[in-house]
Amino acid sequence: DAGVTQSPTHLIKTRGQQVTLRCSPKSGHDTVSWYQQALGQGPQFIFQYYEEEERQRGNFPDRFSGHQYPNYSSELNVNALLLGDSALYLCASSVKNRWGTDTQYFGPGTRLTVL
């Protein structure tokens, strides 16, 4: 059973450019959440997608946008990159269990460097 996969593994961009990160959820999962983890810090919630809609959003500017496809895979897009966007971007997938709660399982992350 494949876990959460993310691509690419590493990415180097320059300021002002745009980037797209991709995530495939664990088999059977229908919800995808994205987190940004700056060096030396805990992950920060960016947004979550469910049924191809953005269901929740954290405190991130509109430069951060996303999409979810019918097969539940998801993309994170960041426009007008800033140096401060350099971070590890983590995707997590989940599905509601019989108790109505869930557990998020994370992928290996995409390390973005903005020069």
Add this chain to the structure above:
Amino acid sequence: AQKITQTQPGMFVQEKEAVTLDCTYDTSDPSYGLFWYKQPSSGEMIFLIYQGSYDQQNATEGRYSLNFQKARKSANLVISASQLGDSAMYFCAMREGWAAGNKLTFGGGTRVLVKP
């Protein structure tokens, strides 16, 4: 105010000994879930253990156990019989509310280094 606080930035533990990682949380929601994740240097966050706010017993998963003290709002992780492969960052996280799909809020993490 910080919702999740991990006060130990780093700690050493001798192989085969037990180690306790501290986590305190802050929420006014009576329904919440607490999670611990392990992050090796590769970057992937690995789910370790979960405790629901209404669970009467402390959660256990193999060598991991969660010391849940609700009144003190603490959820410490205990790793028994430490192994070299346990060297990693450990994050405590909280989901406020019971519903699936609520975001996770993470603490700053504790780095554990297991000495042979």
